Amino acid sequence: MLLEKNISLQCKNMMKKGSSSFYQAFKWLPRKEREAVYVIYSFCRMIDDSVDEPENSPYTLDELEYHLNKLEEADGHFIWSALRWVFDEFSLKKEPYHIQISGQRLDFVQKSYPSMTELEDYCYRVAGSVGEMLIPILHPNPNQSLIDAGISLGKGMQIVNIIRDIGADQRLGRRYVPLELMKQYGYSEADWHDQVVNQALKEVISALTDQADQWFFEGLRYIDEYPNKSAFAMKLAAGYYREIIAVVKENDYQVFTERAVVTSQRKSHLLLQLTK
Missing domain, CATH: 1.10.600.10 (Farnesyl Diphosphate Synthase)
Structure with missing residues (x-):
């Protein structure tokens, strides 16, 4: 029905x-x-x-x-x-x-996150859970490995959302970027407050991107087990999100005042790449 x-x-x-x-x-x-x-x-x-x-x-x-x-x-x-x-x-x-x-x-x-462990828990709750919701739609008989992969894909997408929305979240008084990661690369809370874009911030964002990429890899690990149209949709969604990071880099990591947007033209290009 x-x-x-x-x-x-x-x-x-x-x-x-x-x-x-x-x-x-x-x-x-x-x-x-x-x-x-x-x-x-x-x-x-x-x-x-x-x-x-x-x-x-x-x-x-x-x-x-x-x-x-x-x-x-x-x-x-x-x-x-x-x-x-x-x-x-x-x-x-x-x-x-x-x-x-x-x-x-x-x-x-909770308006800020001290550690990556706490951030991962948040990413699971707000986005990994969405992967958990969607996998039974995208696969007729998913096992736990496929569900876990869907959770990873959702977590990766949430990291990208966090990077893209740094400026918007700051205006709401929120900081999802973990303090331990900022300290690791020498980016201070004062730098954050003053919206400083420097090499330290670029390294923080690169570290978050690496984590997102790891979760994308885990999320697509069993992609060949999905029906063709489901696999295509998942790869395309991951590609669109990964392209957001490319735009962030093109904007020279200005995440406080510019929101990275993937244009329709870029989306069409990604679509063509997947259909080749």
């Missing part, structure tokens, strides 16, 4: 508006799987917006969790019937969604 057409369109529009890279990568999936990704992305977007843009969110984080717990009777928004559909069609579990919510809840109480 396919998702109701008008609900599918609303979820699709949420994804196109929220992440053109994700939309462009996953639109190649078969219809049922594509619509499931739209739904999952839309719900995750609502979770994120409830924290970062509460004035524009129809629900608080607690309300989203409450309705998720009572999903069978939840109403008042198209997302609930959409979630019921995707949970039923793909026999999904709620645990990754609760993990996602727990990660977003951290943003209320």
Whole structure:
């Protein structure tokens, strides 16, 4: 059974508006799987917006969790019937969604990260959990190795998000770049406050990029075990995210005042490379 057409369109529009890279990568999936990704992305977007843009969110984080717990009777928004559909069609579990919510809840109480260990936990909660949600959509019978790889891919993407959004997060009073990493390369908290772009910051970002690349490698390790269209979508999504780092470098690591954006032309070039 396919998702109701008008609900599918609303979820699709949420994804196109929220992440053109994700939309462009996953639109190649078969219809049922594509619509499931739209739904999952839309719900995750609502979770994120409830924290970062509460004035524009129809629900608080607690309300989203409450309705998720009572999903069978939840109403008042198209997302609930959409979630019921995707949970039923793909026999999904709620645990990754609760993990996602727990990660977003951290943003209320933790504004900076002392260590890579703590940052990895955050990346797992807010993005690795998304990989955990999507793998049962992208693979008909995933084992634990595939799920773990999906978690790694999500964590890698979150590191890229953190690098890209350094300036925006700083304006919100947040610093996800671990203090231990800053100290390791001689980049001080005063430098951070003053938005200094120097060799030390470049080394910090390079270290974060190396970690992201490791997680991308782990995330795509079993890519040949996926259906062709799923494998293509995952490789394209990873390629789009990795291209963000290329733009950061082209901007000479000015991450405080410039947001690295991958143009449509660059995305088209990546698409052509993968289809050769």
